[in-house]
Amino acid sequence: MVYETDSDVPVTFPVIDISLLSSEDELQKLRSILSSCGCFQATGHGISVECLDKMREVAQQFFALPVEEKQKYSRSPNEAYGYGDDLVVSDNQVETCCYRLLLRVFPEDQRRMNLWPENPADFGKTLHEYALKIRSVMNDLSKAMARSLELEENSFLNQFGDQPVLETRINFYPPCSRAEVLGVKPHLDRSTITILLQDKEVEGLQVLTDGEWHTVPVIPHALVINLGGLMQVMTNGMFKSPLHRVLTNGNKLRMSVAMLDEPEAEKEIGPLDQLVHHSSPRLYRSVRNFAAFNYECFQKGKNSLEELKI
Numbered sequence: 476m477v478y479e480t481d482s483d484v485p486v487t488f489p490v491i492d493i494s495l496l497s498s499e500d501e502l503q504k505l506r507s508i509l510s511s512c513g514c515f516q517a518t519g520h521g522i523s524v525e526c527l528d529k530m531r532e533v534a535q536q537f538f539a540l541p542v543e544e545k546q547k548y549s550r551s552p553n554e555a556y557g558y559g560d561d562l563v564v565s566d567n568q569v570e571t572c573c574y575r576l577l578l579r580v581f582p583e584d585q586r587r588m589n590l591w592p593e594n595p596a597d598f599g600k601t602l603h604e605y606a607l608k609i610r611s612v613m614n615d616l617s618k619a620m621a622r623s624l625e626l627e628e629n630s631f632l633n634q635f636g637d638q639p640v641l642e643t644r645i646n647f648y649p650p651c652s653r654a655e656v657l658g659v660k661p662h663l664d665r666s667t668i669t670i671l672l673q674d675k676e677v678e679g680l681q682v683l684t685d686g687e688w689h690t691v692p693v694i695p696h697a698l699v700i701n702l703g704g705l706m707q708v709m710t711n712g713m714f715k716s717p718l719h720r721v722l723t724n725g726n727k728l729r730m731s732v733a734m735l736d737e738p739e740a741e742k743e744i745g746p747l748d749q750l751v752h753h754s755s756p757r758l759y760r761s762v763r764n765f766a767a768f769n770y771e772c773f774q775k776g777k778n779s780l781e782e783l784k785i
């Protein structure tokens with residue numbers, strides 16, 4: 476199978492200036508976008524260009540190291556954290572080409588420092604500073620999302636416990652000229668909100684909306700906001716978590732830095748009571764450790780949200 480890029484089809488992908496989310500009109504725009512495609516590009520996020528570029532730079536420097544150097548941080552078999560490529564779990568799996576470094580950033584005492592690159596020397600400091608800023612943007616967005624649904628602004632944040640988790644997945648896609656190979660297979664994120672820093676030049680991310688794959692254009696200083704499955708559960712289906720995938724590029728390598736939030740381990744998450752009514756009955760059962768459940772479903776080719784439906 477060859478994956479179409481549809482590059483000759485102009486698509487308008489939603490953009491929101493999130494510095495304006497105190498206005499009622501912008502909140503309504505946010506609500507409408509999240510209820511339809513669940514994904515947009517955020518400008519006005521307040522993170523400086525230098526900070527975004529520095530994060531991209533240390534990620535690129537790490538991936539440019541010799542293989543032996545990167546393998547010092549390899550994930551162990553059947554482990555998610557560390558450096559590696561996709562696990563091959565079945566013979567008929569779609570082929571992918573992506574190397575990634577998965578790290579837990581918060582809570583700080585849960586970091587596994589043996590997996591944090593020491594080269595480049597400022598990798599850890601840069602990731603820490605970037606993650607603090609992303610966490611603040613995520614919290615502001617979570618509050619705005621709650622307000623857009625006429626909920627108390629901490630309604631989503633309160634579900635996460637005292638020790639919410641923030642993880643990073645730094646993705647690196649080498650050039651690949653085989654059009655049947657994907658960078659990442661179609662999936663739903665395990666987060667409530669994923670904030671993605673895209674490559675500055677190379678496109679590749681596609682989001683499924685209205686049954687069609689749409690390429691997310693590159694806007695160098697914008698952040699891609701993508702709702703994860705847990706937000707669809709908490710909002711009882713009002714907000715959508717889109718399926719997305721990544722195409723490979725025949726000539727150019729591409730990188731991206733995803734930051735994903737997660738509730739405290741073992742916290743049970745379900746639709747908020749305020750969003751369950753006679754006219755919108757409860758759609759999903761509650762779930763603990765959605766991250767693991769989502770991954771299990773992904774490996775079996777199932778949609779985790781369909782599996783959680785009552």
Ligand SMILES: O=C(O)CCC(=O)C(=O)O
Nearest residue numbers: 644646664680721731733
């Ligand atoms: O590389 C990208 O643009 C997206 C990666 C992604 O979907 C993920 O890390 O969950």
Ligand SMILES: [Fe+2]
Nearest residue numbers: 662663664719
């Ligand atoms: Fe994703």
